[in-house]
Amino acid sequence: MGITNSNKVIDATRIDCDGTFKVTLALSAAPDIVNNPTDIVLILDRSGSMAGSPLANLKNGAKKFIDIIDEATDGAQDGQIGSGSRIGIVSFADTAVQNTQLITSVADLKAAVDSLSAGGSTNHADAFTKATQLFDPASTNAKVMVMFTDGKTTAGPNPSPVAAAARAQGIIIYCIGLIGSDGIDVSVLNDWATDPDASHVAVTPDDAELEDLFEDLAANISKPGATNIVIDELVNPDFRITSLVPPTKGSAILNNSTSIRWTIDSLGVTTNEGATLEFYVQHTAMSSGVKEVNASVEYSDTEGNSVTFPSPSIDVECSMVVIPEPCPVPVDVTIDSCEDSIVMDLGDTYLESQGRIVQLNVNIKNVCPQKRVALAVVLTEVDANGTEYPRGMKTITVPAHNAPTCRDVLVRCIKFVLPEDLDVSGGTPRSMCNPRNLKARLIAHNIDTDFRCCDIVI
Numbered sequence: 001m002g003i004t005n006s007n008k009v010i011d012a013t014r015i016d017c018d019g020t021f022k023v024t025l026a027l028s029a030a031p032d033i034v035n036n037p038t039d040i041v042l043i044l045d046r047s048g049s050m051a052g053s054p055l056a057n058l059k060n061g062a063k064k065f066i067d068i069i070d071e072a073t074d075g076a077q078d079g080q081i082g083s084g085s086r087i088g089i090v091s092f093a094d095t096a097v098q099n100t101q102l103i104t105s106v107a108d109l110k111a112a113v114d115s116l117s118a119g120g121s122t123n124h125a126d127a128f129t130k131a132t133q134l135f136d137p138a139s140t141n142a143k144v145m146v147m148f149t150d151g152k153t154t155a156g157p158n159p160s161p162v163a164a165a166a167r168a169q170g171i172i173i174y175c176i177g178l179i180g181s182d183g184i185d186v187s188v189l190n191d192w193a194t195d196p197d198a199s200h201v202a203v204t205p206d207d208a209e210l211e212d213l214f215e216d217l218a219a220n221i222s223k224p225g226a227t228n229i230v231i232d233e234l235v236n237p238d239f240r241i242t243s244l245v246p247p248t249k250g251s252a253i254l255n256n257s258t259s260i261r262w263t264i265d266s267l268g269v270t271t272n273e274g275a276t277l278e279f280y281v282q283h284t285a286m287s288s289g290v291k292e293v294n295a296s297v298e299y300s301d302t303e304g305n306s307v308t309f310p311s312p313s314i315d316v317e318c319s320m321v322v323i324p325e326p327c328p329v330p331v332d333v334t335i336d337s338c339e340d341s342i343v344m345d346l347g348d349t350y351l352e353s354q355g356r357i358v359q360l361n362v363n364i365k366n367v368c369p370q371k372r373v374a375l376a377v378v379l380t381e382v383d384a385n386g387t388e389y390p391r392g393m394k395t396i397t398v399p400a401h402n403a404p405t406c407r408d409v410l411v412r413c414i415k416f417v418l419p420e421d422l423d424v425s426g427g428t429p430r431s432m433c434n435p436r437n438l439k440a441r442l443i444a445h446n447i448d449t450d451f452r453c454c455d456i457v458i
Contacts, residue, residue, distance in 0.1 A: 003305040004028045007198040010312045017318035025277045026198030029225045029268025037084030038142040041131040045149040047093045049180045051118040054207040061214030062113045068218035079106045088134045092127035093120030124159035132166045143171040150180030163192040177203040196274040225268035226301040233260040234295040238285035249275035288318040355419040361412045368406045372447040373398040379416050382437045383424040
């Protein structure tokens with residue numbers, strides 16, 4: 001059978017900027033179908049959600065599967081499954097039907113597939129039961145089920161015990177899932193399928209890919225087990241490999257922080273076998289977004305099996321990283337002795353930060369002569385809930401005046417800087433020039449006084 005499945009899965013859908021997640025590579029392989037005759041039951045979902053293109057693409061995929069097995073068993077597409085292998089068709093909706101027994105006629109198998117029509121709910125338990133009944137317990141043929149479904153169980157009992165009983169009889173179960181209108185629970189497919197899960201379950205959101213999935217599975221089933229397997233895994237430069245778990249078969253080495261080589265001497269040469277490799281990956285870039293984990297995965301073996309691994313993606317969420325502006329490049333200026341002023345071209349400068357400057361004027365009432373005044377201006381910004389946020393404080397010494405009487409003193413041009421990223425006043429998020437709701441508080445007193453406490457000497 002060669003490589004019967006290949007998969008790559010990750011254990012998270014979202015991580016923080018420097019987060020870590022687990023990657024699992026998986027393979028399964030089985031002996032040559034010519035030398036190891038195999039009985040295969042295609043279990044096909046014909047529930048109502050399959051109406052339209054999903055059912056059409058399923059039929060194309062199932063018929064392509066039958067053609068590939070036909071040619072693999074006797075070297076030609078002659079209309080007969082050869083070398084002692086057989087295929088049967090079971091379809092299901094509210095209940096399951098054995099559309100054929102285990103037979104060798106390609107024409108009869110295709111006719112059974114073409115006769116399917118969509119309608120009804122989804123009874124997986126009855127589908128597994130009817131498929132199991134097709135196998136002859138006394139037969140020495142290898143036994144394989146290929147379960148295709150596009151939704152969750154909506155009729156009948158829990159199918160998991162039925163699938164477990166089939167596996168206990170030595171039946172190898174593969175699951176192909178289409179993410180249909182009812183959704184699909186991949187963990188349930190993993191529960192039904194033969195271990196390791198990652199190499200016996202394939203899921204797609206696009207029914208146009210069904211033909212390819214069935215074709216790949218049939219092509220791999222028809223080849224011999226694989227020898228001298230080499231897998232070179234390279235992760236995206238935004239990630240680094242932090243640790244490597246020894247694989248269940250073969251050996252793996254970490255070439256560098258982004259690449260692994262996994263080698264297996266043989267897999268599935270005498271019996272159905274699965275192998276997995278787990279490693280941990282950390283995000284190291286500073287950018288957010290949905291990112292593919294793979295840069296590439298390359299596969300080779302002596303038998304020339306064609307193996308493609310999925311390329312999972314993960315959503316990376318990075319907090320805002322503030323990089324302060326660099327100090328301006330200084331311009332050397334020389335002033336000759338006794339020069340009070342010079343004129344010099346300092347070149348161009350560019351606006352680098354967005355924000356506004358609030359400039360306040362304050363009129364201090366009734367300042368008496370010969371009295372300096374200490375003035376403080378405290379600025380806050382108010383959000384929609386009335387909460388105030390500090391925006392700065394200025395303290396100013398107002399010089400004494402020499403007028404004959406008390407007078408008002410105008411203090412002009414008290415400046416506060418309001419960067420846009422501090423805006424809490426509301427308006428359009430991240431928008432320039434929103435209205436800003438501010439409060440200014442003033443504190444002022446005379447610095448100079450002739451008051452002395454009796455016990456203080458100044």
